[in-house]
Amino acid sequence: MDFGYFLILVLLIVLIAGFIQGLVGFGSGLVMVPTLVLFIEPRVLIPAVLIHGLIMNEVLAFEARKHIQKLKIAPILLGGILGLPFGAYLLVFLSPDILKILIGSVIVIFGLVLLSGRGFKVQNEKVLSVPIGVISGLLNGSVSMSGPPVILFFANQNIPKKNFRANTVTYFFFLNVATLLVFTLMGLITVEVLVLAGWTLPVALLGIFIGTKISKNVNEKFFRRIALILVSMAGLMSLIGGLIALIRSL
Numbered sequence: 001m002d003f004g005y006f007l008i009l010v011l012l013i014v015l016i017a018g019f020i021q022g023l024v025g026f027g028s029g030l031v032m033v034p035t036l037v038l039f040i041e042p043r044v045l046i047p048a049v050l051i052h053g054l055i056m057n058e059v060l061a062f063e064a065r066k067h068i069q070k071l072k073i074a075p076i077l078l079g080g081i082l083g084l085p086f087g088a089y090l091l092v093f094l095s096p097d098i099l100k101i102l103i104g105s106v107i108v109i110f111g112l113v114l115l116s117g118r119g120f121k122v123q124n125e126k127v128l129s130v131p132i133g134v135i136s137g138l139l140n141g142s143v144s145m146s147g148p149p150v151i152l153f154f155a156n157q158n159i160p161k162k163n164f165r166a167n168t169v170t171y172f173f174f175l176n177v178a179t180l181l182v183f184t185l186m187g188l189i190t191v192e193v194l195v196l197a198g199w200t201l202p203v204a205l206l207g208i209f210i211g212t213k214i215s216k217n218v219n220e221k222f223f224r225r226i227a228l229i230l231v232s233m234a235g236l237m238s239l240i241g242g243l244i245a246l247i248r249s250l
Contacts, residue, residue, distance in 0.1 A: 010036065014052075014200045018207020020230070021056050023215045024223065025064075025165035026147050026172060027230045028204065029053060034237055044196055047188045050176055051197040052204050057173035059208060064166035072159075073171045075126060076150060079133020080140070080175045084182065087138040097249070100242030103139060107148045107235025115228045119156050128153070137175070145238060146175055151231045161223045165215070 017031035032049050061068070113119075122128055132153045140146030150171060154164050183189055215223070 006039065010039070010200065011203045014203045015207045017052075018056065018204035019211040020207075021053075021204075022060065022208035022211025022213075023218070024211075024227050024230065025060060025168040026151060026227075028056060029147075030230060030234050030237075040196070043188065044190070044192045047183050047190075047193040048197040048200075050179060050183060051189075051193070052201060053172060054176040054180060055201060056204060056208055057169045057176060059205065060169040060212070061166070061173050063212060064162065064169060067162040067166035068170050069159075069163050069167055072125065072129070072163075073167050075129035076133035076136070076153075077171055077174050079130040079135075080137035080146065080150075080171070081133075081178050082130075083134035083137025084140060084175075084178055086134075087140060095246075097242045097245040100238045101246065103145060103148075104235045104237070104239025104242060107152070108232055108239060110152050111148075111228050111232030111235055114152065114155055115225065115232065119158070121157060125157065140175065140179060145234065147172070148231050148234055151227060155224055155228055155231075158224075161215075161218070161220050164223070164227070 013032060013035050017028040020031055021028040029049050032052070033046065036045055036049075132149050136146045136149045139149065147168075150168065154167060159167065180189070218226075
């Protein structure tokens with residue numbers, strides 16, 4: 001591909017990713033990783049996306065700071081940090097392809113159930129908060145998919161849009177900090193990673209600005225539907241990716 005076209009394509013994808021992140025509070029990695037991995041080496045792309053996520057979530061968390069529900073996210077964050085290292089060990093003992101298939105199947109099922117209007121509202125959230133966080137951390141450490149358990153949990157509890165966005169971006173910010181530390185210790189934060197993250201970040205922030213402005217005019221029902229569709233797409237992509245890799249290995 002001509003370098004000029006490559007540059008335009010990358011920046012367009014990053015702009016869309018930033019827009020979605022600003023609109024619902026998550027989803028930039030869902031857009032960037034599956035598309036840009038076709039052109040950029042994963043060992044460079046994924047840490048760069050992590051840096052993007054860290055900065056974008058910091059910006060969004062500051063913007064939404066008045067709506068953060070600290071008591072809701074604290075136990076989930078604790079569970080997420082506890083689950084991170086165990087996710088890495090899980091990856092050693094289980095096939096990542098099998099994990100992606102299992103995880104993707106569960107996410108798609110729950111996403112479709114919630115999209116249908118059904119739910120399983122939990123009265124005592126504290127009972128499930130830490131386990132939800134642990135599962136999120138396990139997934140982040142094993143297959144880099146920390147979002148779906150938390151998003152589905154918040155959607156299931158019908159948390160208002162402003163609190164939903166504020167809670168998710170704050171949770172992901174702190175989880176990304178912990179993940180960045182792990183990546184740094186593993187030597188994954190290289191000059192190539194910093195260069196890629198640096199020259200694409202302004203476009204991502206522009207997307208966030210546009211998405212945040214539009215988000216203020218999106219009603220609660222439509223917002224929840226967008227969030228659930230994005231999560232279901234993530235689960236479907238995980239499922240398909242795992243199946244394709246498993247078939248190729250046979």
